[in-house]
Amino acid sequence: xxxxxxxxxxxxxxxxxxxxSPKHEVIQAxxxxxxxxxxxxxxxxxxxxxxxxxxxxxxxxxxxxxVFKPFAQLTDDDFRFTLSSKVMGQxxxxxxGVDQLNEKGSFTLTTGILFEHPxxxxxxxxxxxxxxxxxxxxxxxELPRGIRINDCCPGxxxxxxxxxxxxxxxxxxxDVVARDYLASVEGTFTGRSLRNAGG
Numbered sequence: 001x002x003x004x005x006x007x008x009x010x011x012x013x014x015x016x017x018x019x020x021s022p023k024h025e026v027i028q029a030x031x032x033x034x035x036x037x038x039x040x041x042x043x044x045x046x047x048x049x050x051x052x053x054x055x056x057x058x059x060x061x062x063x064x065x066x067v068f069k070p071f072a073q074l075t076d077d078d079f080r081f082t083l084s085s086k087v088m089g090q091x092x093x094x095x096x097g098v099d100q101l102n103e104k105g106s107f108t109l110t111t112g113i114l115f116e117h118p119x120x121x122x123x124x125x126x127x128x129x130x131x132x133x134x135x136x137x138x139x140x141x142e143l144p145r146g147i148r149i150n151d152c153c154p155g156x157x158x159x160x161x162x163x164x165x166x167x168x169x170x171x172x173x174x175d176v177v178a179r180d181y182l183a184s185v186e187g188t189f190t191g192r193s194l195r196n197a198g199g
Contacts (some may be wrong), residue, residue: 002056004039006049006093007130008014009033009061012110012181015174019182023061027053030063040064040089041081042098050100054187058185059097060108061090066125079124086128091135094149104146105166106162107138108184111151129153140191148190150158 007013008028020026029036029049049115064086067078077152089160090109097107098105114122115129121171158171180194 001025001058001094003058003060004056005028005039005060005062006030006108009125010062011157011163011174012154012177015178016060018175018183019178020060020185023082024185027030027056040093041085043092046089046092048098050096053100054103056097056100056167057102058106058108059093060181060183060185061093064089064110064128066128068121068125070121071123074092074124079127082124082128082130086125086141087131090132092132094139094143096136098143098147101145101147104148106148106150106185106190108181109149109151111136111153111196113153113155115120115153115170136193137191143153143190148188148189150184150194151194152177152184153193154180154196 003015003020003024004027005013008017009032011029017026017028021062029038031039036049039045066082066173067085097144111129111132111133113131118126133151136149139149154177156171157177158168158173161171162168184194
């Protein structure tokens, strides 16, 4: 399969590329350090990327940023930024990418456990994750030509915890998290949220 990984330079994105590369042709896109440059917060950047890659069998989104800080400190700009990047960035990867996908292709988006297991500081990210999960379930009912869509809902990633100076034992290694993305790309199911990394 010909698979586009958006956010390929990130911790999870790199692990997804490693998981897919042995069996698939992987095209890497990110804001930096990739063969293709894209900023998913900018609709025209997404359109330009799709024009340059041609037909695909799958698109995996491991991109999208959000703000994590106490509720009382969240500003209008924090909400706008998170919804523009984390939510609409991934939604637009689907909206603009449908015509690029071959029959029975797939989209895999990235959500997160803060929707169902919020913590202090996660107000806008919990909103973003919940909105994306709802979008995936609804879009799965309407995408044409047998195109599938799922989301992967990782918890804390061990490498991210380590980078933040926290104990990585409380997280899941990125290479294990990537197994869910591989399952979504290679599987036949749609409208699902994969929440048990590697399961």
